[in-house]
Amino acid sequence: MRKNTKYIHAGVHPDPSTGAIMTPIFQTSTFVQASPGDHQGYEYARTGNPTRNALENAIAELEGAKYGLCFGSGLAAMDTALKMLKSGDEVIASDDLYGGSYRILTKVFSHYGIKSHFVDMSDMSKVKEKINSSTAMLWIETPTNPLLKLVDIQAITDIGKEHKLINVVDNTFASPHLQTPMALGADIVLHSATKYLGGHSDVVLGALVCDDADLAEKLYFLQNSCGAVCGPMDSFLVLRGLKTLHVRIDRACENAMKIAHFLKDHKDVSRVLYPGLEDNPYHALAVEQMTGFGGMISFDLADESMESAHKVVSNTKIWALAESLGGVESLIGHPASMTHGAIPREERMAAGLMDGTIRLSVGIEDVEDLIHDLDMAILSLKK
Numbered sequence: 069m070r071k072n073t074k075y076i077h078a079g080v081h082p083d084p085s086t087g088a089i090m091t092p093i094f095q096t097s098t099f100v101q102a103s104p105g106d107h108q109g110y111e112y113a114r115t116g117n118p119t120r121n122a123l124e125n126a127i128a129e130l131e132g133a134k135y136g137l138c139f140g141s142g143l144a145a146m147d148t149a150l151k152m153l154k155s156g157d158e159v160i161a162s163d164d165l166y167g168g169s170y171r172i173l174t175k176v177f178s179h180y181g182i183k184s185h186f187v188d189m190s191d192m193s194k195v196k197e198k199i200n201s202s203t204a205m206l207w208i209e210t211p212t213n214p215l216l217k218l219v220d221i222q223a224i225t226d227i228g229k230e231h232k233l234i235n236v237v238d239n240t241f242a243s244p245h246l247q248t249p250m251a252l253g254a255d256i257v258l259h260s261a262t263k264y265l266g267g268h269s270d271v272v273l274g275a276l277v278c279d280d281a282d283l284a285e286k287l288y289f290l291q292n293s294c295g296a297v298c299g300p301m302d303s304f305l306v307l308r309g310l311k312t313l314h315v316r317i318d319r320a321c322e323n324a325m326k327i328a329h330f331l332k333d334h335k336d337v338s339r340v341l342y343p344g345l346e347d348n349p350y351h352a353l354a355v356e357q358m359t360g361f362g363g364m365i366s367f368d369l370a371d372e373s374m375e376s377a378h379k380v381v382s383n384t385k386i387w388a389l390a391e392s393l394g395g396v397e398s399l400i401g402h403p404a405s406m407t408h409g410a411i412p413r414e415e416r417m418a419a420g421l422m423d424g425t426i427r428l429s430v431g432i433e434d435v436e437d438l439i440h441d442l443d444m445a446i447l448s449l450k451k
């Protein structure tokens with residue numbers, strides 16, 4: 069099956085009892101047994117639910133992995149992956165991480181004796197410098213949020229493998245449509261399915277996939293033991309979202325490229341971060357590692373103040389000022405005061421996330437409307 073066919077058919081089969089083409093929402097907590105242990109594969113819905121299992125199989129198949137597990141959120145998925153570690157272990161993570169991922173490492177797992185280092189993963193020597201006998205996991209995000217830096221997945225997972233580390237790639241920004249980290253050496257791929265996989269801003273859900281049976285067994289054990297599973301209705305919504313993943317992302321990429329060029333030519337904009345631009349430092353790697361440049365753009369106004377950024381993000385009419393990304397509707401955000409508010413200012417500035425950086429999640433509306441709306445909001449600074 070080719071990729072564009074898989075989005076429609078992966079993981080799902082007509083319901084055997086009725087022939088329903090869409091996977092039913094199995095809204096049940098338990099499953100009747102004929103005699104103790106005599107059941108049809110399901111006992112209790114934390115352990116397994118057919119709607120969730122269909123989604124788990126679909127996401128695994130799209131990522132080119134054998135095993136899939138779904139959770140109540142992307143962070144619940146991350147929590148589960150991190151629980152494979154023990155006190156004393158260390159994690160090396162990207163220095164330009166999703167704010168919530170940074171928070172769970174520094175404010176939650178730090179209390180359980182798990183130490184995290186944050187490094188610029190575009191520089192392999194910085195990663196190697198931090199590896200010691202306690203290092204157990206590499207936490208890789210690419211493209212990063214919100215600076216759209218790319219990490220060379222093959223190069224970094226090679227280092228991880230050499231040191232027997234668990235390589236985890238957060239593939240939320242790219243989605244399996246643009247990038248499949250399992251093929252580039254990842255041991256585990258994480259998704260906040262809340263974003264592109266769901267795609268309609270109506271559900272919060274997370275996923276992990278992996279290929280190794282031992283790793284899968286550990287993750288299933290944690291999924292069942294800690295219980296951060298997603299419900300059947302939410303699983304259904306993401307299953308439905310997956311069916312249009314390719315169409316939505318292709319349009320978002322197309323729109324984003326036009327918007328990136330518009331911003332680049334705008335005299336009131338000083339910096340545009342989009343890997344699709346030929347002068348972007350990650351352009352060559354993006355061409356090699358991804359099949360498209362994605363729907364996320366960040367930019368700085370020439371006037372770098374927080375006030376101006378606040379004014380622009382508050383003055384758009386089509387772009388909604390909101391956290392999150394990856395939905396059909398376009399969103400605008402101010403990372404320093406929203407998604408990345410938890411990161412200390414000096415640390416964030418050192419990583420290149422400025423007071424005035426604005427982030428766009430490009431949706432699938434008419435691109436001329438999106439450009440006009442941004443133009444008007446930037447013009448509002450002059451009033």
Ligand SMILES: *Cc1c(COP(=O)(O)O)cnc(C)c1O
Binds near residue numbers: 143166169213262272
């Ligand atoms: C949103 C997001 C998460 C967290 O996912 P939730 O579903 O919000 O818990 C993790 N990583 C990235 C890159 C994200 O954008």
